[in-house]
Amino acid sequence: MSVHFLNVVWLALMVATVLTWLIGKAGQPRPALIALVLVISALKGWLIIEDFMALRRVRLFWRAIMLGWLMLTLALILLAYWLGLR
Amino acid sequence: MPAMNAHALRSVGHPPHPHPPGDLAIWVFILAELAAFFALFITYAFTRLRHLELFAEMQRTLDSDAGMLNTLLLITGSWCVARAVAAIKRNRCRPSAHWLLAAMLTGVGFLVVKYFEYGAKFAAGIGLETNLFYTFYFALTMFHAMHVVLGMVILGFVWRKALSGGYSAQDHRGMETGAAYWHMVDLVWIILFPLVYVMR
Structure with missing residues (x-):
């Protein structure tokens, strides 16, 4: 993993965090923005697992567990939020 | 030569590692921690369904600036640890060793922000038993803060060994073990922050 790439990942995570915060600051977020917040969280988690935890070149079994945890957690949160809209 | 796509060629050149970086035991521990946080997050999300107005009203009383600042600190700490591993x-x-020290300082910064955030809540007469939302808020964030403290202790041991030249390019499994745990603490907060502070 090159140092330059790690720096780019860090910068992307910082920008994504500020974006999430801005969505929250803008008042009651609309459902589409909530979905966007969860997509941003998925991307952030993906970068942390693949590049900071360095699982990108590890066999699929371990990546599937970690990325599966991330996706399942966010999917169930989205489901709960969607049920709250009805 | 039979047709072989680019992915297959890469795989031949660099077969995937059978195990993640660090000691396998820490990964078993990480999976147990992630399972606990999964249960907490999902319980929060589905409990909120039955108390939508209460949760939305109470979430507006949270300091999202502090939440954002703490997210930036943990991400930066994770980056510092990744740079420490890259350096070794x-x-x-x-x-x-310097990158590890910087990571620990981000952990200190996280706890300082949490101290002031909790302090403001306690000063306003808000506590664990104020209502259901705040029970979740304190339980989730305090449980996570305990992991930040444990992560700092682990990094402290790794840092001391790194300072004394205990790691090298050939032997740095211990550092990777500590790094994996610290990244897990960051990963969990990546979900906790939007769930509790942003999603109303």
């Missing part, structure tokens, strides 16, 4: 892989022991 190049046999750069001192810079590696």
